[in-house]
Amino acid sequence: MPVNLTAPQPSDLIPVPGVRVGVAEAGIRKANRRDLTLIELAAGSRVAGVFTLNRFCAAPVQLCKQHIAGGDVRALVINTGVANAGTGEQGLADAYATCVAVGRALGVAPEQVLPFSTGVILEPLPVDRLIAGLPAAHADLREDGWFDAAHAIMTTDTLAKAVSRQVEIGGRTVTLTGLSKGAGMIKPNMATMLGFLACDAAVSQALLDALTKEAADLSFNSITVDGDTSTNDSFIVVATGQAGNAEIADPLGPDFHALRAAVIDVSIRLAQAIVRDGEGATKFMTIAVEGGLDIVECRKVAYAIGQSPLVKTAFFASDPNLGRILAAIGYAGLQDLDVGRLRVWLGSAAEEVLVAELGGRAPTYREEDGARVMKEAEITVRVDLGRGRARATVWTCDFSYDYVKINADYRS
Amino acid sequence: MPVNLTAPQPSDLIPVPGVRVGVAEAGIRKANRRDLTLIELAAGSRVAGVFTLNRFCAAPVQLCKQHIAGGDVRALVINTGVANAGTGEQGLADAYATCVAVGRALGVAPEQVLPFSTGVILEPLPVDRLIAGLPAAHADLREDGWFDAAHAIMTTDTLAKAVSRQVEIGGRTVTLTGLSKGAGMIKPNMATMLGFLACDAAVSQALLDALTKEAADLSFNSITVDGDTSTNDSFIVVATGQAGNAEIADPLGPDFHALRAAVIDVSIRLAQAIVRDGEGATKFMTIAVEGGLDIVECRKVAYAIGQSPLVKTAFFASDPNLGRILAAIGYAGLQDLDVGRLRVWLGSAAEEVLVAELGGRAPTYREEDGARVMKEAEITVRVDLGRGRARATVWTCDFSYDYVKINADYRS
Known part of the structure; x- marks a missing residue:
């Protein structure tokens, strides 16, 4: 039984303009469960990420780092069931093939796709089944797909973990919606931990990068140890820029202050949810x-x-x-x-x-x-x-x- | 159930000339169990020790370090039930009072006594009961007391841990007998670990010190982490010098080689016994x-x-x-x-x-x-x-x- 954690309701999760989410049953590891999530980002979105320091970092993590560095990310694809870690060159090829397939479906380059996997380590990714499931996930894309996605990324989690909040920035309402998964003990070396947070604020890439690092340190990295992480741990923050606020570029201004507080708050709630749903947790x-x-x-x-x-x-x-x-x-x-x-x-x-x-x-x-x-x-x-x-x-x-x-x- | 560990039989444990061992029921924490052990060393014995690096090192550990540095140790006193750790100045006074009482009984100075405690942390040592139990332990002193002592130092151990072996050194038979306790998981930060090894070889203090450190590293410190130890962990090696061999002082000679191999072997067996009896261990x-x-x-x-x-x-x-x-x-x-x-x-x-x-x-x-x-x-x-x-x-x-x-x- 999770400790003071309740399942999110569909109405709790507020769509983020510029983000569409779809899920599908790809049969990655088990039949009859949604195990594939596709997140499409509007053109102009900015993306920042923090990744595991594990030397066995999984194939998708390696690709994520490269693709984020290239900028102009347009999609995230997440499978559960198999972590595609400890899978060597074949694992990299499988992760890249996933990006190619997503890119074709959405009309973007493979390098504009970030792949994520969670589940059992050392087993090959059934990439054919994953790719075969993509059309259904693509067809399912919608602004209110967050609730289903929160369930589709679970592994041993007993409850889905998702949070939304809104904040006024520069006279505009900015929406933040996030998901997390990971039900191991709170050291994420014991379970893959994934966190995704999207908002529609306009913010410079430099500030988004800095904020993502700071929010990770105060949230997901406060339930883990530096260098003591699983093969797949990843935390991604997206800013679509569709809220209509003036782009935030001043780290000392009130707009950044407001965005920073909201991102850190949502990140901490997502990270704490992982602890509250820790495997076997009673306290x-x-x-x-x-x-x-x-x-x-x-x-x-x-x-x-x-x-x-x-x-x-x-x-x-x-x-x-x-x-x-x-x-x-x-x-x-x-x-x-x-x-x-x-x-x-x-x-x-x-x-x-x-x-x-x-x-x-x-x-x-x-x-x-x-x-x-x-x-x-x-x-x-x-x-x-x-x-x-x-x-x-x-x-x-x-x-x-x-x-x-x-x-x-x-x-x- | 311990993993491939059998209880020692009284006949397995060979007396070490120059060492007498006695036990008693002092009622430290529980009634009707032997919880107090006294080990008397003949004049001329040499003693070396390795102790926990925990900043909360227990009061008896602090005294042990001082008393070993003074040389001429003539007795060890070990209680189970209460660890006398996290007990501040009162804990030090209680441990010293124990040394005073043992010294009086044996006619030696308090500084010639090494005190050891294992059990619950943060609770005061019932030093009056301990001292009241000393006459019985003193009266019980005998060369074949090792078997009873192996039981009297147990806490959550399910089996006593004791090993003897003999080895020829310089034409003489040298006897080694050792005890250990500690049934926590193998990181001794999770349970007090005690190891005592006595032999009757004649060996220089410098070589005994070096050998004790090396044997600890290859045995008890290979079931733990440096700096990651409990409040009371201690490993003591005694050499009474009564075997009649020429004093071993050459670190490159065959006599030291033989002694070194035997001490390391017994130490590893004592340390492995702790793992085999690890709490709940099945492998x-x-x-x-x-x-x-x-x-x-x-x-x-x-x-x-x-x-x-x-x-x-x-x-x-x-x-x-x-x-x-x-x-x-x-x-x-x-x-x-x-x-x-x-x-x-x-x-x-x-x-x-x-x-x-x-x-x-x-x-x-x-x-x-x-x-x-x-x-x-x-x-x-x-x-x-x-x-x-x-x-x-x-x-x-x-x-x-x-x-x-x-x-x-x-x-x-």
């Missing part, structure tokens, strides 16, 4: 580290806590086993950390309990206070490193029986 | 990485594979999900790794199957071959990075329902 944990010398060390500590199987199983058990949290802080790699200056709190929406200070349990801490917080579904671990002003937040989920079950069964 | 996995530029990068890759929850759940399911192994290699942090040169094999005692090469699945690989290997309880993942001559081996276990169960229940 949503926010790890907020402050008082660090820099963001890097705050993230190290947050990840050490958020990725510790011992911490995660304790949260599953609603056990305020603070020793495990302190042990994780201790091995986070800050060799000059003075544990005597640390403070740690456990918090729910209703209260925050000081747990540790002066190198040990806080004198005021009572086990029943910790136990009360741990019964909540949304729990914050707040850590003050006591040596600086930097902060970082990471979101994660607990580690349950069902995590093992889902991942032991995934291919069967 | 014993050897991750052997070769062809690296240096040992550091080989260890990075081995740990990335061996610590991936996705890899470990796939092994639990006997699923040859090689994509997960390749993904782990890809995010191990070798940013200039050429995946086209990689080769990966899955092996059992009976066969070895080439799984991946040239950046993808090996053309000769058949899924049924991988599935056959995966059914075995002992599986080797061998990786050739194809860029150098260094190698490293790491041992790990799979990740099962029972791991979650044990760790969600540990404090209850």
